[in-house]
Amino acid sequence: MNNNLENISVSGTKRDRSTITTIAFSVLFCVIMIYSYKYIDNSLRTTTNSTIRSSTETSHADIVRVTSNVLNAEVEALISSYNIDGEPEAWANFIQSDAFSDFDSKVRAAVANTNVAKLKIYADDSITVYSSDLSQVGEAGTDIEHVTHALRGRSSSQIDFRDVFQSLDGELRNVNIVSSYHPLSNSKGQTFAVVEIYSDRTNEFKYSGDRAKSYSGRFLIFVSLAMSIWVGQILFAALRQRKSD
Structure with missing residues (x-):
């Protein structure tokens, strides 16, 4: 009688340990799944x-x-003619000059029907001598690291993400903008x-985000099914063990 009681007690203890172990592994599995x-x-x-x-x-x-093959001479002429004293009146005159207006028209024609949303040009002292957003002409880019790198020959x-962005075609809101900086060299190879150049890549980022969610969701479904099968097998084995006891 005592031996039977001891056997039942040992069997119950083993089942309890098995249940605790199963729960612990299940919790760990869930944590790993969420992290993954x-x-x-x-x-x-x-x-x-x-990639984008x-x-x-x-x-x-x-x-x-x-x-640059078409407008390189015009860029050099624009840079050599700009007034570097930074006075608002001087920059206003510079923007209203025939040379600037002609250059602006050529730039807009050159990038028409492309993905270019905005374009700026910095002189070798990092001053903005051209921007499709005229309010930025005359601004200094000395604190922009990418401009410094480009002046050293590296793109x-x-x-x-911009809440508001002034593009060539007007104001854009809540857009993902990719901007890149490229050196311009003269005939002597000097920058x-x-x-x-700026491009609106909102649609591409949205599409890639949706794809990432889709792939991640498929992974989560697969792992959840695998976990359900695993837990089901454990429960089934526990029930069979309970019946045999």
Whole structure:
């Protein structure tokens, strides 16, 4: 009698331990699943964002190369003629000059029917000598790291979310903008200016975000099914063990 009671007690203790172990593994599995979901979602977003930024920078570089072949002389002339004293009146006269207006028209014609949303040109002292947003002409870009890198001959790019953005076609709101900075060289191979090009990539980022959610969701469903099967097998085995006891 005592032996039977001891056997039942030992069997019950084993079942309790098995149940606790199952619960512990289930909780751990859930934690791992949640972490994996967030990690995969973040990795997919980071990769796609980097791809969009890189491809946009490449396309911008191609645009700069093509337009510089046509407008390089005009850019040099514009830079050599701008007034560097920074007085508002002087910049207003500069913007209203025939040379600036003619250059602006040529730039807009050159980037028409492209993905360019805005364009700026910095002189070698980082002063903005041209912008499709006229209010920015005359601003200093000395505190912009990307301008400094471009003046040293290195292209770079960045992604920004803008609540309001003044594009060539008017005001845009709540957009993802990729801007890239490219050096302009003269006939001697010396960098004399920097071109900054902006493109609206909101649709691409939305699409990549939706794809990341879709892939992450599929992963979560697959893991959830796997976990359900695993837990079901454990419960089934526990019930069979209980009946046999």
